[in-house]
Amino acid sequence: MKQIPKINKARRIVIKIGSALLVDGQNACIRQSWLQTVVKDIVNLRMQNCDVLVVSSGAIALARYAFNLNRHKLRLAEKQAAAAIGQIKLAQAWSENFLAHDITTAQILLTLEDTETRLHYLNARSALETLLKLGCIPIINENDTVATSEIRFGDNDRLAARVAEMVGADQLILLSDIDGLYTADPKSDTNAQHLPIIEEITPEIMAMGGKAPSGYSSGGMATKLAAGNIATTAGCAMAIAFGKLQHPLKALQDGARCSWFLPNNSTYSARKRWIAGGITTKGIVYVDHGAEKALHSGKSLLPVGIIKVEGYFQRGDLIKISNKEGLIIGSGVTAYDSSEINQIIGLQTGDINASLGWEGPDEVIHHDDMVLPLSN
Numbered sequence: 055m056k057q058i059p060k061i062n063k064a065r066r067i068v069i070k071i072g073s074a075l076l077v078d079g080q081n082a083c084i085r086q087s088w089l090q091t092v093v094k095d096i097v098n099l100r101m102q103n104c105d106v107l108v109v110s111s112g113a114i115a116l117a118r119y120a121f122n123l124n125r126h127k128l129r130l131a132e133k134q135a136a137a138a139i140g141q142i143k144l145a146q147a148w149s150e151n152f153l154a155h156d157i158t159t160a161q162i163l164l165t166l167e168d169t170e171t172r173l174h175y176l177n178a179r180s181a182l183e184t185l186l187k188l189g190c191i192p193i194i195n196e197n198d199t200v201a202t203s204e205i206r207f208g209d210n211d212r213l214a215a216r217v218a219e220m221v222g223a224d225q226l227i228l229l230s231d232i233d234g235l236y237t238a239d240p241k242s243d244t245n246a247q248h249l250p251i252i253e254e255i256t257p258e259i260m261a262m263g264g265k266a267p268s269g270y271s272s273g274g275m276a277t278k279l280a281a282g283n284i285a286t287t288a289g290c291a292m293a294i295a296f297g298k299l300q301h302p303l304k305a306l307q308d309g310a311r312c313s314w315f316l317p318n319n320s321t322y323s324a325r326k327r328w329i330a331g332g333i334t335t336k337g338i339v340y341v342d343h344g345a346e347k348a349l350h351s352g353k354s355l356l357p358v359g360i361i362k363v364e365g366y367f368q369r370g371d372l373i374k375i376s377n378k379e380g381l382i383i384g385s386g387v388t389a390y391d392s393s394e395i396n397q398i399i400g401l402q403t404g405d406i407n408a409s410l411g412w413e414g415p416d417e418v419i420h421h422d423d424m425v426l427p428l429s430n
C-alpha cells in the first residue's frame with residue numbers, strides 16, 4: 055500500500071482555486087473573508103519551507119454583472135472581454151491580501167499554446183523559478199483574451215497540472231466545491247461512493263468524470279481527472295479537496311477528507327514529462343503493426359512504419375501516434391512537417407533523401423522525443 059501524501063511534507067505545491075470558491079456568484083465580488091483565510095494558510099505553508107504557486111480562476115465570474123455579461127452562455131469574445139475586466143480585480147484581490155503579510159504576488163497569464171511550444175514553456179518555467187527564488191507568489195490564470203477555442207485550456211484544472219509539471223511540484227491541490235472524486239456525480243446519484251485514494255487513473259476512473267456543470271464553473275470532474283493524468287505522470291501527487299470552508303488548506307493538513315491521486319513512479323526526463331503532458335493534437339501519424347511493436351521496444355519511429363498522416367503540423371510540433379486500428383498509443387515531437395512525411399511515407403531509410411531532395415534525419419520521431427504509452 056502506497057503512502058498517502060501529506061500537505062505539510064510538500065516542498066513545492068500548486069494550489070488551484072475554482073471560481074465558485076473565490077467569487078460570490080450573487081454579487082460578482084470576491085469572497086474576501088474566505089480569501090483571507092486561504093492566504094493565511096499559504097503563508098503558513100511557506101513558513102514550513104514550501105514554495106507555493108496559485109492558479110486562480112474567477113476573472114470571468116467577477117465581471118458577470120458588468121456590461122450585461124451575466125447570461126449563462128457567453129460567446130467566446132464576450133468571455134474574453136469579461137476575463138479582461140475581471141482579471142484586474144482578481145489580481146488586485148490576491149495582491150492586497152498577500153501584501154498584508156508583506157508578500158509580493160506576480161501575475162502570470164498562460165495559454166495552452168504557451169505550455170505546448172517548447173520555447174514559451176521554457177521561458178515561462180524560468181520566469182516562475184525566478185519569482186519563487188525572489189520569494190514571490192505567482193498567481194496564474196489562463197490568458198483568456200488571446201486564447202481562441204483551439205488553443206484554450208478552457209479550464210484551469212489542466213493548466214494547473216501543466217504548471218505543476220513545469221515547476222516540478224510534488225503536490226497539486228485542486229480546491230473545489232466537492233471533497234473529492236465519487237464513483238458518480240453525487241448531485242445526481244445518491245449512491246455515489248467517495249474515493250479517498252486513486253492509485254492509478256484507469257479508464258473506469260476516467261469514466262466517473264461527468265460533463266461540465268452549468269453556472270460559473272467550467273471544468274467539472276472530467277477536467278480534474280485529465281489534470282490528474284498530467285500531474286501523476288509528471289510524478290506529482292494531486293488532491294481534490296473541499297475548499298468552500300474557511301482555512302481549507304489547514305483543514306486538509308488536519309486530515310479533512312479528500313481524494314488523493316498518487317504519483318506514477320515516473321523516471322521521465324523533463325523533456326519527456328513535457329511531451330507526456332501535451333493536450334492539443336496538431337496531427338496524428340498512423341503506424342503499422344511492425345512499427346507499433348518496434349516503438350514499444352524502445353525504437354524510434356521511421357518512415358517505413360508510417361501508413362497515414364492526419365492534420366497539418368510543423369517540424370518540432372507535438373503530435374500523436376496511432377496504431378493501425380486508430381488507438382492513440384503515444385505522442386512525440388516530429389522531426390518533419392506533415393507534407394514532408396507524406397513525401398516519405400513507407401520509404402526505407404536509404405530512400406528518404408532522394409525523395410526529399412535534401413538530407414533529413416532517419417527518424418520521424420526520435421525515441422528521446424517520444425512518450426509511450428500516452429498519458430492523457
Ligand SMILES: Nc1ncnc2c1ncn2[C@@H]1O[C@H](COP(=O)(O)OP(=O)(O)O)[C@@H](O)[C@H]1O
Pocket residue numbers: 071072073074075229230231232234235236237238239240241262263264265267271272273274275276
Ligand atoms: N464522479 C464525480 N465525483 C465528484 N464530483 C463530480 C463527479 N462527476 C461530476 N462531478 C461534479 O463536479 C463538480 C466539481 O467541478 P466544478 O464545479 O467544475 O469545480 P471547480 O469550480 O472547483 O473547478 C462537483 O460539484 C460535482 O457536481
Ligand SMILES: N[C@@H](CCC(=O)OP(=O)(O)O)C(=O)O
Pocket residue numbers: 071072073074110111112113114115137195196198208209210211270271272273274
Ligand atoms: N480563466 C477563467 C477560469 C476558467 C475555469 O477553469 O474556471 P473554474 O472551473 O471555476 O476553475 C477565469 O478566470 O474566469
